[in-house]
Amino acid sequence: MGFDLSEPKLRRAGLDYHDLASVTVHEDLDSAWAALKPQRVFAFTAHASQPHSAVAYQPGDVLLFGPEPTGLPDAVRNDSHVTGQLRIPMIPGRRSLNLSNAAAIVVYEAWRQHGFPGAV
Numbered sequence: 001m002g003f004d005l006s007e008p009k010l011r012r013a014g015l016d017y018h019d020l021a022s023v024t025v026h027e028d029l030d031s032a033w034a035a036l037k038p039q040r041v042f043a044f045t046a047h048a049s050q051p052h053s054a055v056a057y058q059p060g061d062v063l064l065f066g067p068e069p070t071g072l073p074d075a076v077r078n079d080s081h082v083t084g085q086l087r088i089p090m091i092p093g094r095r096s097l098n099l100s101n102a103a104a105i106v107v108y109e110a111w112r113q114h115g116f117p118g119a120v
């Protein structure tokens with residue numbers, strides 16, 4: 001994953017919201033595929049050409065992001081479970097967004113497409 005999920009750091013990063021998140025740590029990618037049995041997996045990378053907003057997100061979709069320092073390795077991007085590679089548009093000359101911002105943009109887009117269920 002590329003960062004430490006140990007309790008003090010997670011608590012600090014998540015402020016008082018962290019216990020609202022449901023987090024599962026899988027042993028490795030194969031264990032994650034076995035547990036999730038995904039129909040569709042979107043790998044997010046600045047190297048893709050299709051924009052993240054071009055997809056109609058569905059329940060059960062897996063959104064796959066790379067670790068902060070290195071991004072997704074080629075072997076993961078080209079894993080047979082990955083059904084699409086998507087890019088979040090950026091202004092020219094920028095290499096990438098940080099991981100939390102990238103994840104927030106995509107999750108929010110999926111939530112927006114479904115009419116923000118559960119929002120107030």
Ligand SMILES: C[S@@+](CC[C@H](N)C(=O)[O-])C[C@H]1O[C@@H](n2cnc3c(N)ncnc32)[C@H](O)[C@@H]1O
Pocket residue numbers: 043044045046047064065066067068069070071072086087088089090095096097098099102
């Ligand atoms: C900080 S970035 C990784 C940077 C890494 N040094 C690189 O050049 O690939 C962490 C993760 O955020 C996601 N990400 C960041 N910017 C993105 C973009 N413009 N489009 C899609 N995914 C992005 C990717 O999943 C990436 O692996």
